[in-house]
Amino acid sequence: MRTRPKVIGVHTRESATRILLADDHAxxxxxxxxxxxxxxxxTVVAEAADGAEAIDASAGGDVDLAxxxxxxxxxxGLQAAREISRAVRSAMRDEPFLYPAAVTALIREYLARDRDGDAPDSVLTPREEEIIKLVAEGYLSKRIxxxxxxSVKTVDRHRANILGKLGMRDRLELTKYAIRVGLVEP
Structure with a gap:
């Protein structure tokens, strides 16, 4: 005859498994x-009507099971599970996690501000902008x-900094950039 296992611990609501329910049907x-x-x-600690709400609800870290x-x-639900899994793994590595839809929204907002003229100030110093203008106009380091x-060495250092800040490789890319942002006329 089999016996039932003994219950060793008593669960309270504080020690209960915290559950997130996500379903579009209330x-x-x-x-x-x-x-x-x-x-x-x-114990059910959160509810969500779609995957995006589920991710938001799980972000607080008060959920043991979704x-x-x-x-x-x-x-x-599958997409939400992937995003929640990525967020958990990032948190375990003490890394920030950005939900892809949030990244997309940030990029759209930045592009809209850039289009409307409300973009943040340039990452370049005024001196670096002067050097880009002269590079775009065809000046060599000695002439700049x-x-x-x-000194020529200072010009070269500025140019290296500019290329690094803008993620560019050569004079041609700098010239295209200068035209695009209006530092020089085409």
Whole structure:
């Protein structure tokens, strides 16, 4: 005859497994909540109507388990599970995690501000902008140094800094950049 295992610990709501429910049907969420909350070692701490809300709800770190509907609007449960998994792994490595939709929104906002003329100030110093203008106009390092009354070595150092800041490789890219941002006329 088999005996049932003994219950060694008593679960309180504080030690219970914290669950996130994500389903686009409120009735399903309500039913699952009733079933799960009836268990002494389980408690539903958050609900979400779609995958994006599930990610937001799990971001606080108060969730031990996520129960996700696979077919939800805006973002499926599978997509949400992937994003939650990435966020957890990033947190475990003490790395920041940016939800891809948030990154996209930030990029759109930046591009809109850039288009409307509200972009942040240039990453270049005024001296670096002067050097870019002269490079774009075809001046060589020696001529730039004479024009600005600085050494050729300083011009070369400025140019290296500019290339690094802008992620560029050569004079041609600098010239295209100078035209694009209006430092020189084409």
């Amino acid at each position: 009735l399903v969420r309500r039913g699952l909540r009733l079933i799960l909350d009836a268990e002494p070692d389980l 129960i996700l509907d696979i077919a939800m609007p805006r973002m499926t 140094a004479e024009t600005l009354t600085i």
